[in-house]
Amino acid sequence: MVIRGERELRGERRGRDGRSLLATAVPFFFICLMSAEAASAQRVDLYARAGAAGSSALVTDLVATAQVAQALGAPVDTEVRAVPAVGPLLAAGVRAGFWPTATLGLDLSWSPTELRAEDSAGTRPIQDLNVLQTMIQAAWAVRPAVELGAGVGLIWYRSDGAGLFADGSDAAAVLEVSGAWTPGLWQNRLALVGAAQTHRFSTPVLRAAGGRDGSVTRLSLSARVRLLEVGQ
């Protein structure tokens, strides 16, 4: 049934010594964050972000085959997809100088959206969906106004107990690459951030239906506003 990825989805991915990678990564992040200010006396920013996020299909269900359609003598959908609608994205986080051109940050985001079904009958709403994420991000200034970044984190899909989410859902590890542009407005407090993420997705209902977990891609575009800055 579930071929791979189940332990990763539960956040239990482990290194060679059997130690949880999450258990390693989280303290490492805070050590870096604490040492950053002391070591390089860089500044620490608190920020808020707002924008929009979209996603590829959470599930593609091959509900019937051409043979079924032939036996029934009626047109049958061979595929139905469950896709989150593009929705608003709200986030807040902290970034600390790490090297002269690098920052390390912690970002918490929430994206309320609607899960929709796509089949031959059209597109219809299935249920409300809340996407919660926590990310550890590193970014490098490649130009004075341009930053490239990468991050890892966890993603949770929260919904009412129905449909694909009738028995809950699994937290999944997320990988992210991002880019940010500071247009030089408002004392450089504003930046436009684009991010692409990938993660595995599965739910108990999906597995019970014979489904295989797979990769989901999320894209987001947001405006980041620096709220508070400490240090140089």
Add this chain to the structure above:
Amino acid sequence: MRRFVPVLAAAIFTACEGPVIPPESIGDIYDFRLVTTPPEVLRWPSGTRVRVYAEDAAGARAGQLSGSLATGVVVWNRHALYGEYELVPVASVNDADVLLRWSDEPSPVDMSECPPVVSIAVTTFCRADADRTRLKVFPLLAGGGGGVRFVITILGTQSGSGETVERLVIHELGHALGIGRHSPHPQDLMAEGVPTRATLSQRDISTVQVLYHTRPHITP
């Protein structure tokens, strides 16, 4: 380090296959088409909230139909993974698409033009005269419009066993969703007679899922 970021970005956009429920998981289905010539598919349009009203009786039977309906709603809705349908209990027959009643209690709708056959449980519906792709609306005896298109009748003598009534109601809700025949497999919920279970078998699940992805000839 700067070289690493584009490589990671490329890896994201060439990521592996998305989550999928493969065709092998469809499993067996049984024929759900109406026994017409040629066989026709009857179901609610995708995304319909099918409103069901239970006409409870007083006395020992009080709450028996509405309790069974509440269970049946959960059983069937659980398998509408993509919002194909949603069974919703309602408090008034005026708001209902489906009426659930005892055979020996007065009916709130006029069934004279489309009477139920005598059985331990039966779901009754008739085609509209004007449009053969739609179903007739049972007129409300109290007057007014109404929209009842299916009447589920449970034989009054079955009320002695709450478990039997619950299974019969869940089975008949399957017919109200559009399963137009009985499963030939006795272990399925939709087999003929008093069901041996109160939940859907894998065959029942596959059947209702394929039904709701088959283009219908008749929509209520």
